[in-house]
Amino acid sequence: MAQPRTSRSTIKNDPFESVIPTRPPAEAPTMPLKVEAQPAAEEAAAAETLGLEPSPPAPLPVPAPPEGRQKLTVHLEADIVNRVKNAAYWNPRLTIARIAERGIRLALREVEKDHGGVYPQREGELVGGRPIK
Numbered sequence: 001m002a003q004p005r006t007s008r009s010t011i012k013n014d015p016f017e018s019v020i021p022t023r024p025p026a027e028a029p030t031m032p033l034k035v036e037a038q039p040a041a042e043e044a045a046a047a048e049t050l051g052l053e054p055s056p057p058a059p060l061p062v063p064a065p066p067e068g069r070q071k072l073t074v075h076l077e078a079d080i081v082n083r084v085k086n087a088a089y090w091n092p093r094l095t096i097a098r099i100a101e102r103g104i105r106l107a108l109r110e111v112e113k114d115h116g117g118v119y120p121q122r123e124g125e126l127v128g129g130r131p132i133k
Helices: 039-050 078-090 096-115
Strands: none
Touching (some): 078 096
8 A cells, every 4th residue: 555645745856866866876965964053043042042133044045057957847738738749740850848948038038128137046946836816
């Protein structure tokens, strides 16, 4: 009998990572052996002891954009999916990924033009789930 899932979201978790690694073992990230106290946590504890207001925590830094290609999953209307598959089928030099990349680049140019320039680097990771209405 199958075990119940312990987590509900698979965002950022590749279920096949343990079976089919995406990078060679030499490049695989290693877990730190010892976690030391964060200076911000020590500062907050000292401020609390002295009866002072602790300073708000600094936002976590966003890592630099990685090199190479990344996977992005999107849901599209059925007619668009069919048209993209037809184009990739009939043009052996095109792939679905290349068609999507070209379309996203065009859409980004339009959105950034309306914004007045390129958007600044985000301050944190995107929040998964339903969009805010």
